Amino acid sequence: xxxxxxxxxxxxxxxxxxxxxxxxxxxxxxxxxxxxxxxxxxxxxxxxxxxxxxxxxxxxxxxxxxxxxxxxxxxxxxxxxxxxxxxxxxxxxxxxxxxxxxxxxxxxxxxxxxxxxxxxxxxxxxxxxxxxxxxxxxxxxxxxxxxxxxxxxxxxxxxxxxxxxxxxxxxxxxxxxxxxxxxxxxxxxxxxxxxxxxxxxxxxxxxxxxxxxxxxxxxxxxxxxxxxxxxxxxxxxxxxxxxxxxxxxxxxxxxxxxxxxxxxxxxxxxxxxxxxxxxxxxxxxxxxxxxxxxxxxxxxxxxxxxxxxxxxxxxxxxxxxxxxxxxxxxxxxxxxxxxxxxxxxxxxxxxxxxxxxxxxxxxxxxxxxxxxxxxx
Numbered sequence: 001x002x003x004x005x006x007x008x009x010x011x012x013x014x015x016x017x018x019x020x021x022x023x024x025x026x027x028x029x030x031x032x033x034x035x036x037x038x039x040x041x042x043x044x045x046x047x048x049x050x051x052x053x054x055x056x057x058x059x060x061x062x063x064x065x066x067x068x069x070x071x072x073x074x075x076x077x078x079x080x081x082x083x084x085x086x087x088x089x090x091x092x093x094x095x096x097x098x099x100x101x102x103x104x105x106x107x108x109x110x111x112x113x114x115x116x117x118x119x120x121x122x123x124x125x126x127x128x129x130x131x132x133x134x135x136x137x138x139x140x141x142x143x144x145x146x147x148x149x150x151x152x153x154x155x156x157x158x159x160x161x162x163x164x165x166x167x168x169x170x171x172x173x174x175x176x177x178x179x180x181x182x183x184x185x186x187x188x189x190x191x192x193x194x195x196x197x198x199x200x201x202x203x204x205x206x207x208x209x210x211x212x213x214x215x216x217x218x219x220x221x222x223x224x225x226x227x228x229x230x231x232x233x234x235x236x237x238x239x240x241x242x243x244x245x246x247x248x249x250x251x252x253x254x255x256x257x258x259x260x261x262x263x264x265x266x267x268x269x270x271x272x273x274x275x276x277x278x279x280x281x282x283x284x285x286x287x288x289x290x291x292x293x294x295x296x297x298x299x300x301x302x303x304x305x306x307x308x309x310x311x312x313x314x315x316x317x318x319x320x321x322x323x324x325x326x327x328x329x330x331x332x333x334x335x336x337x338x339x340x341x342x343x344x345x346x347x348x349x350x351x352x353x354x355x356x357x358x359x360x361x362x363x364x365x366x367x368x369x370x371x372x373x374x375x376x
Contacts, residue, residue, distance in 0.1 A: 001029075001037075001038055001041075001146070001147045001148065002038030002039060002040065002041050003041045003058075003147075004041040004042045004043075004044070005041060005042070005043050005044070006043075006044050006045075006046050006051070006052045006053075006056070007043060007044070007045050007046065007052070008046055008048075008049060008052040009045040009046060009047055015045070018043065022043070024117075024119075024179070024180060024183055025117075025119040026040075026295065027180070027183070027237050027294065027295060028117075028119055028120055028183045028186070028187055028237075029119060029148075030233075030234035030235070030236055030237075030295055031187045031191070031236030031237045031238060032120075032187060032190055032191065032194070032204055032236075033204070033207070033208055033211070033233065033234070034208050034233055035208045035211050035212045035213070035214070035232065035233055036211070036213065036214075036232035036233055036234070036297065036299075037211075037233075037234055037297075038211070049076060049077065049080060050080045053077055053080050053081035053085070054080065054081070055082065056081050056082065056085045057082075057084075057085055057086070057143075058085060058086050058088060058143060059077055059081055059085055059086070059087045059088065060088050060090050060112070061073065061074065061077060061087060061088065061089055061090065061091075062090050062091050063089060063091055063093070063094065063099065065093050067094055067098060070093070070094055070099060071098070071099060071101075071102035072102070074087065074089075074099050074102045074103060074109060075102045075103055078102075078103035078104070078105060078108070078109070079103075079104075083105055083108065084108075085108060086108060086110060086136060086139060086140050086143070087108050087109045087110070088110055088111070088112035088140065089109065089110070089111045089112065089113075089127075090112060090113055090114065091113065092111070092113045092125075092127075096109065096110070096111045096127045096128065096129050097129040097131070100129060100131050100132075106129075106131040106132075107131050107132050107133050107136055108136060109131075109132075110126065110127070110128055110132055110136060110137065110140050111125065111126060111127030111128070112124050112125070112126055112127075112140065112144060112151070113125045113127070114149065115166065115170050115173075116173065117173065117178070117182075117183065117186070120169075120173075120183065120186045120187070120190065121166055121169060121170065121173075121200075122148060122149050122150040122162075122166065122200045122203045122204070123149070123150045123152060123162050123163065123166040123200060124144055124149045124150065124151050124152070125152055126140060126141060126144070126151045126152060126153050128153075137153070141153065148203070148204070148207045149203075150162055150166075150200060150203040161198060161199040161202075162199050162200060162203070164199065165193055165198065165199030165200045165201070166199070166200050168189075169186060169189060169190070169200070172185060172186060172189065173186060184237060184238070187236075187237065187238070188238070190204065213232070214229055214230060214231060214232055214261055215228065215229070215265065216261070216264055216265065217265065218265060218266075218352050218355065218356065221265070224355070224356060224359040225359050225360070225362065225363075226301075226363075227301035227302055227303040227317065227360070227363070228262070228265065228301060228302050228303075228356070229299060229300070229301050229302075230257075230258035230259075230261040230262050230265075230300050230301065230302045230316070231254060231257050231258040231261060231298070231299070231300035232297075232298070232299045232300070233297075233298060234295055234296065234297050234298070235250075235292060235293065235294055235295060235296045235297075235298060236294070237294050237295075239294070240293065240294045244293055244294070245291055245292060245293060246292040246293070246294075246296075248286075248288075251286050251288065251318070251326055251328070252284070252286065252328075254298065254300060254318065255284075255286065255300065255316050255318070255326075255328035255330065256281075257300075258300040258302055258316050258328075259281070259302075259314060259316070259330055259332070261302075262302050262304070262312075262314060263278075263279055263312075263332075265352070265356070266307070266312070266349055266352045266353040266356060267348045267349040267351075267352050267353070268345075268349050272346075272348060272349065273337070276336060276337045276338050277334065277335065277336055277337060277343070277345065277346065277349075278334075278335060278337055279312055279332040279333065279334050279335070280332065280333050280335050281330055281331070281332050282331045282332065282333050283330070283331040284328065284329070284330050284331075285328070285329045285371065285372065285373075286326060286327070286328045286329075287326060287327045287328075287368055287371070288325075288326050289324055289325060289326055289327065290320070290323055290324065290325040290326070291325075292318075292320070292325050292326070296320050296325075297320060297321075298318055298319065298320055298325065299318070299319045299320075300316050300317065300318050300319070301316070301317050301319070302314055302315070302316050302317075303315045303316075303317075303360050303363055303366060304353070304356045304357045304360045305357075305360070305365075305366075305369065306357060307353040307354055307356060307357030308354065308357065309344060310333050310334045310342045310343065310344055310345070311331065311332070311333060311334075312331075312332040312333075312334070312353060313329075313330075313331050313332075314328075314329070314330045314331075314332070315327065315328075315329050315330075315366045315369050316328040316329075316330070317366070327366065327368050329368070329369060329370075329371075334349070
C-alpha cells in the first residue's frame with residue numbers, strides 16, 4: 001500500500017515465503033480495487049531489533065504468548081523506536097494495559113488485531129486504555145484506514161454490518177486451505193459486498209473514492225489540450241480468459257468506464273441524469289493491439305473528436321506505461337430520458353463539452369479513428 005517496511009528477519013517469514021505472500025496479496029488487492037493502486041513501497045529485511053524500528057512511524061508487533069517475554073519485547077522496542085511511533089500489538093493474547101506498563105511511554109502502545117488473510121479481511125479491532133491520548137488513537141485509526149482497513153474502536157459502539165460480514169468471510173477462509181483458490185473466492189465475495197456497498201464492501205468503496213486520482217471536473221485536468229486520463233487500474237484476476245488474456249468483454253467494460261468518466265467531466269453527472277437527460281452509445285469500435293494479462297496496470301486517455309449538437313465522439317487509448325494496448329472509438333448521442341429521443345444538451349453539458357472539443361481540435365487525428373473491420 002505504498003509504505004516502506006523493515007522486517008525483523010529472525011522473527012518473520014523467509015524471503016521465499018515473503019515473496020509468495022506479497023505476490024498473492026498483490027493479485028488479490030488489485031482485484032478488490034477499481035482504481036489505481038499506490039506504488040509498492042520497499043521491504044528491507046533487518047537482522048537486529050534496533051535497525052528494524054529505527055525511524056519507524058508504525059511498529060507492528062506479534063508478541064509471544066508468555067507475558068513476561070511479551071513485556072520485555074515491548075520494552076526493548078519502545079526504547080529503540082521514535083517516541084512518536086505507534087506500537088501496534090497485533091495479538092489479543094494479553095491485556096493492552098499489561099503491555100503498556102512495560103514502557104516509560106505507555107500511550108504509544110495500542111492494540112490493532114486483524115484476521116487472516118490480513119490483506120483481504122478489512123476489519124481490525126483497535127484496543128486502548130486510559131493511558132492512550134486521543135490523538136494517538138485518532139492517528140492509529142487514520143493510518144489503518146489509509147491501508148484499506150476498517151478500524152473498529154472497541155470503546156465506541158461497534159458497526160454490526162462490518163462485524164457480521166467479516167465474520168462470514170472468516171468462516172469461508174477457515175474452511176479452505178491457504179492459497180490462490182481461497183483468495184479468489186474471498187475476492188468474489190468481497191466484490192459482491194462492494195457492489196451492494198454493505199459492511200466491509202462499503203469500506204472498499206470508500207477506499208476507492210479516497211484513492212481515485214482520475215479527474216472528475218475540467219478544473220482538475222492538468223492540461224486540457226492533451227487527451228484526458230479517464231481510467232486507471234490494475235487488471236484483476238477475474239478479468240482473464242483461457243488464454244491468460246483480458247477478456248474481450250472487459251475491454252468494453254474498461255472503455256465504458258472511461259466514457260462514463262468523460263460524461264461526468266463534461267457535466268453529465270448523476271444529478272444531470274436524474275433530471276432527465278443523458279448520453280446513449282450509438283456505435284463502438286475496439287482494436288486489440290497488445291496482450292493484456294492479469295496484474296497489468298492499465299491507463300486510458302480520451303480524446304474528444306467532436307462535441308457539438310447532440311453528438312459526442314470519443315477516441316480512447318489504453319496504455320500499459322508507454323505500450324499501446326487497445327483503442328476504442330465511441331459515438332454517443334444526447335437524449336431525453338422522458339421521450340427516449342435525441343435532443344441537444346443543456347448548457348451545463350454543452351459548454352464544457354464544447355470547451356474540451358475545442359481544446360482537442362488541434363490534436364492529430366488518432367491512428368485508427370474512423371476505421372471499420374476490414375477484409376484481407
